[in-house]
Amino acid sequence: MARPEPRRIARAVWLTRAGMVWEALAAAFWPLGVVLAGALSALAFGVTDLISARGLLLALALVGAAVALALVWGGRRFHRPSLQAARGRVDASLPGRPLSALRDRMAVGAGDGGADALWQAHQARMAREAQAARAIAPDARLRWRDPVALRLAGMVALVMAVLFAPAGQFGQGLAALGATFRPLPEQRPDVGAAPAWEGWAEPPAYTRRPTIYLNDLAEGQGLDLPKGSKLSFRIYGEGATLRQDLADGVTGEPAAPELIALRSGHVEIGGRSFAITVTPDAAPEVRPVVQPDRRADGRFVQPFAASDDNGVVSGKATITLDLAAVDRRYGLAVAAEPRDPVVIDLPMPATGSRKQLRGQLVADLARHPWANLPVTVSLEVRDGIDQAGRSAPVAMVLPGRRFFDPTAAALVEIRRDLLWSRQNARRSAEVLRAISWQPQDFMDPALVEGLQGAIGTLEAGPLTEASRNALAQVLWDAAVALEDGGLADALERMTQAQERLSEAIRNGASPDEVQRLMDELRKATDAYTDMLAQKGQDPAQKFDRSKQQGQRVTGDQIQKMMDEIQRLMNEGRMAEAQELLEQFNRMMQNMRVTQGEDGEGGRQRPGDRLAETLRQQQRLADEAMRQMQDQYGQWQQSPQQGESGQQGKDGQQGDAGQDLADRQRQLREDLGRQRGLLPGRGTPQGDEARRSLDEAGRAMEQAEQALREGDPSAAMEGQAQAIQNMREGIRSLGQMQAQNQPGQEGQPQQGGQQGGPEGPEGQRGGQRGLDQAWRDGQRTDPLGRPSTGNGNDITSGDPLAEGPDPARRARDLQDEIRRRSGERDRPRDERDYLGRLLDNF
Structure with missing residues (x-):
């Protein structure tokens, strides 16, 4: 008996x-595989679409015959290999054929001790040789059986079909094959079709409402349509007629009637009746949100709100001269030349609904002839059918740039008189002669030469409109040059270059474009610093007001900032370059603010402005708290107020949140400008104050975002953090100022009790109160409690916590927070927020 072979x-x-x-299978059936691969590939590539049904049957017969022949040919040649044949192939691959030797039996010499030992040694050696047995790789030798490589052609066709054939084409081909075997439909005599119809109601395109399929409406269901909606029908066969009383008539072919719904009524067709209510399109409405204010930069800013039942399409603001309110003296005494009203398009959102709009119109009208004159502003919006809604005219003084240099102001007034009427030419020439009399001590020679040319133009004869406008531009440029020596234009070019570079980085512009804009910014910065040097000034004089402490931003530091921005962009660190550009932009804004303050002659201490900003932030936080209480229905009100107040609360919630967000953004921008004006740059206290205000700005930004998203709870967290950081910044500022005035340590001062506007150290009375308060170590927490027990005033006579007893108010507030946090019927978000307040404070 043969021993069992090892598992290996x-x-x-x-x-x-x-x-x-x-x-054996490959050698016998490779022709069958080639035929099937070719047929499947042809089906996948849509061969059924290229031949007729008769040709498809013929092709199917040919393929069937080829498959049958291949099966017969392969069946006759296929022989299943036996296990012994496989063992023999493995045995033949080993030296000495050990598998056969292991199955051998000793025929001669059995029982002889020596012969048995020799036989056992031979069997052991064969067993060791058999351990090297390995499976033999198959080889069908198709290269000899298929010398023209038909098998490869079929394989390539099949792979191409899998990779590139259209999706679903194979299934369509099979369906086409199946259709050739279906019996033809039974021929029936023609019978008359029953009356049938379809109908659609299509509202006007400007309403952005979908088309309604009338056949899908339930029996007896009414339909509300905007006025002007188009009803169209398709009638199939005979017997269905259309009756209606919505329109004055029906247009279109008898089988496809159409009508425009102008009034409410009924439509009957094919045994169905539809009651249709036509809603007239209401006229849009627009109103100014707040009274337009006069901005220092001369820009016209008008917030507005508009609404329409189907959406506002366009809008405009019309500015008209209020002639009755003009002070008709001097150059304005003559009759004004007719001038068209100023029409400015209102900004409209590119996407989204326009049913409720809140926006802000911003326009630079500082150079307009009506600048600084009384005007009336009216807003107008239109809807999709050109209905207009207008607001009541608002009287205001059109904003314009203010000139504080007397000569510049006189030139601007002459320009205004010429634009008012060309009859003022002779009078303007006389005034210009007086202005330019003996100009050696106060006027640049080139400017004098330009004014002399203007005088000659005015005295030469009647002015044309083109020459008058050119002369007005010359006078404006001369006034600007006198006012700031061209610094404003240079600063404007530098700011515009920075904004273009920031926009390019945000939009992922090409490296060449970014480099070009960087070079433009560098040139504009160099031109601005060169102009400052020519006037004997320094960037620090425009940026930092603390000259007595020697903290300035020099031209070299600005150049270093430019080099750092360039390095970050070269390294591909665009996010960091963008952040540094934003810091540079804040510097530019601070320069603008400083120029305005210098020009007006006023000088407000940073501590005063920070204290006012802190008070505004506290008031804003109180309003956010009220909004959150209104949102959850917990604002304390009388029962009579509860019912009426709740009805309008939901509609007003979104507008109130956006208004608070806009005010929060204004506070954040104002805080950013104040941070750039802080003294003590480079000192520990000054740097600490700046860091605290940076954190306050970030908290304000988070609060603004939360207000826009309608999350007053998160907004209050950000506002509380901003208040805390601002207090820390003011504390650091007070400590720095106390160190700079050691001689006054311990001397209590009351704001406003000094004889002059400024004390020995150049500080005003109100600022001395701020310094003294922080020298005493004062600090309050967000609940208004003094953390050091030394009072709670950070400005002269103005306690941050309202009420006569801030400590008592803080305790009452804490008790109220604990009471509300324990009420289980309050929303979970509010209770979590109140709990965090108690944990922190």
Whole structure:
């Protein structure tokens, strides 16, 4: 009896046999595989769409015959390999054929001790040789059976079909094959079709409402349509007629009637009746949100709100001269030349609904002839059918740039008189002669030469409109040059270059474009600093007001900032370059603010402005708290107020949140400008104050975002953090100022009790109160409690916590927070927020 083979040898034999089976199948049926691959590839590439049904049957017969022949040919040649054949193939691959030797039996010499030992040694050696058995790789030798490589052509066709054939084409081909075997439909005599119809109601396109399929409406269901909606029908067959009383008539063909719904009524067709209510389109409405204010930069800013039942399409603001309110003296005494009203398009959102709009119109009208004159402003919006809604005219003085240099102001007034009427030419020439009399001590020679040319133009004869406008531009440029020596224009070019570079980085512009804009910014910065040097000034004089402490931003520091921005962009660190550009932009804004303050002659201490900003932030936080209480229905009100107040609360919640967000943004921008004006740059206290205000700005930004998203709870967290950081910044500022005035330590001062506007150290009375308060170590927490027990005033006579007893108010506030946090019927978000307040404070 043969001994069982080891598992390793048995597995090698089994795998070799499987390979031999594949060899036999491939050798016998490779023609069948080629035929099937070609047929499937043809179906996948849509061969059924290229031939007729008769040709498709013929092709199917040919393929069937080829498949049958290949099956017969392969069946006759296929022989299943035996296990012994597989063992023999493995045995033949080993030296000495050990598998056969292991199955041998000793025929002669059995029982002889020596012969038995020799036989056992031989069997052991064969067993060791058999351990090297491995499966033999199959080889069908198709290269000899298929010398023209038809098998490869079929394989390539099949792979191409899988990769590139249209999706679903194979299924369509099979369906086409199946259709050739379906019986033809039974021919029936023609019968008359029953009356049928379809109808659609299409509202006007400007309403942005979908088309309604009338057949899908339930029996007896009414329909509300805007006025001007188009009803169209398609009638199939005969017997269905249309009756209606919505329109004056029906247009279109009898089988496709159409009508425009102008009034409410009924439509009957094919046994169905529809009651249609036509809603007239209401006229849009617009109103100014607040009274337009006069801005220092001369820009016209008008917030507005507009609404329409279907959406506002366009709007405009019309500015008209209020002639009755003009002070008709001097150059304005003559009759004004007719001038068209100023029409400015209102900004409209590019996407989204326009049913409720809140926006802000901003326009630079500082150079307009009506600048600084009384005007009336009226707003107008239109809807999709050109209905207009207008607001009541608002009287105001059109904003314009203010000139503080007397000569510049006189030139601007002459320009205004010439634009008012060309009859003022002779009078303007006389005034210009007086202005330019003996100009050696106060006027640049080039400017004098330009004014002399203007005088000659005015005295030469009647002015044309073109020459008058050119002369007005010359006078404006001369006034600006006298006012700030061209610094404003240079600063404007530098700011515009920075804004363009920031926009390019945000939009992912090409490296060449970014480099070009960077070079433009560098040139504009160099031109601005050169102009300052020519006037004997320094950037620090425009940026930092603390000259007595020697903290300035020099031209070299600005150049270093430019170099750092360039390095970050070269390294591909665009996010960091963008952040540094934003810091540079804040510097530019601070320069603008400083120029305005210098020109007006006023000088407000940073501590005063910070204290006022802190008070405004506290008031804003109180309003956010009220909004959150209104949102959850917990604002304390009388029962009579509860019912009426709740009805309008939901509609007003969104507008109130956006208004608070806009005010929060204004506070954040104002805080950013104040940070740039802080003294003590480079000192520990000054740097600490700036860091605190930076954190306050970030908290304000988070609060603004939360207000816009309608999350007053998160907004209050950000506002509380901003208040805390601002207090820390003011504390650091007070400590720095106390160190700079050691001689006054311990001397209590009352704001406003000094004889002059400024004390020995150049500080005003109100600022001395701020310094003294912080020298005493004062500090309050967000609940208004003094953390050091030395009072709670950070400005002269103005306690941050309202009421006569801030400590008592803080305790009452804490008790109220604890009471509300314990009420389980309050929303979870509010209770979590109140709990965090108690944990922190």
